[in-house]
Amino acid sequence: DTAVSQTPKYLVTQMGNDKSIKCEQNLGHDTMYWYKQDSKKFLKIMFSYNNKELIINETVPNRFSPKSPDKAHLNLHINSLELGDSAVYFCASNKQGQETQYFGPGTRLLVL
Amino acid sequence: SQKIEQNSEALNIQEGKTATLTCNYTNYSPAYLQWYRQDPGRGPVFLLLIRENEKEKRKERLKVTFDTTLKQSLFHITASQPADSATYLCAPYTGFQKLVFGTGTRLLVSP
Numbered sequence: 001d002t003a004v005s006q007t008p009k010y011l012v013t014q015m016g017n018d019k020s021i022k023c024e025q026n027l028g029h030d031t032m033y034w035y036k037q038d039s040k041k042f043l044k045i046m047f048s049y050n051n052k053e054l055i056i057n058e059t060v061p062n063r064f065s066p067k068s069p070d071k072a073h074l075n076l077h078i079n080s081l082e083l084g085d086s087a088v089y090f091c092a093s094n095k096q097g098q099e100t101q102y103f104g105p106g107t108r109l110l111v112l
Numbered sequence: 113s114q115k116i117e118q119n120s121e122a123l124n125i126q127e128g129k130t131a132t133l134t135c136n137y138t139n140y141s142p143a144y145l146q147w148y149r150q151d152p153g154r155g156p157v158f159l160l161l162i163r164e165n166e167k168e169k170r171k172e173r174l175k176v177t178f179d180t181t182l183k184q185s186l187f188h189i190t191a192s193q194p195a196d197s198a199t200y201l202c203a204p205y206t207g208f209q210k211l212v213f214g215t216g217t218r219l220l221v222s223p
Contacts, residue, residue, distance in 0.1 A: 004155075031209075040215065041199065041215060041216055042213075042215050043156070043201065043213040043216075044213075045210055045211070045212070048209065048210070050209075055209060056208070056209065056210055090155050090156075092155070099144060099146065099161055099205065100146070100158045100161065101156075101158065101211065102158070103155030103156050103157070104155050105153075105154060105155055106153070106154070106155050
């Protein structure tokens with residue numbers, strides 16, 4: 001199936017831990033994004049990469065570090081997790097110049 | 113500051129009626145605006161895009177209008193069906209290769 005996939009789907013962890021979320025797309029896109037959707041369903045962009053280069057970095061704490069090993073992958077590492085990090089994290093992708101974004105199924109992170 | 117407002121309360125309508133959802137934005141002029149559908153536990157899915165020089169766009173039972181004077185987009189679903197129940201997000205393009213999403217309006221279509 002051609003799609004944007006994320007792992008894991010669910011992540012429950014303790015405060016202070018470090019965790020990673022992975023995203024892969026096989027759509028041949030060159031731009032990838034991380035969004036955070038909070039409990040009020042507000043979907044906010046965090047980062048964007050184009051051809052492995054960071055192009056959008058919203059005001060996100062330094063504890064969040066994205067990494068793009070290649071055009072098809074964008075990972076998100078979170079250090080020292082806090083309660084407020086609990087949310088659904090969505091990965092998305094598109095081809096540069098095309099407006100439509102394709103979203104993954106989301107990773108539900110719960111920090112206890 | 114830039115703001116996008118959608119009805120935060122759920123819209124309840126009966127099957128067969130037309131659903132109309134509103135998206136208002138302030139303090140910027142988007143070159144285009146997109147509408148996405150989000151089902152519970154899933155990522156948003158693109159539905160329609162309308163550009164600033166287009167008044168109206170249609171796709172099957174969906175229709176979007178874009179009034180740059182009023183700074184408003186309306187999203188219509190005609191002959192609504194229970195399967196149309198979902199949250200609908202508007203996303204004006206704010207520039208800098210960035211979409212900003214509204215908080216969404218939950219639509220409930222009852223049989």
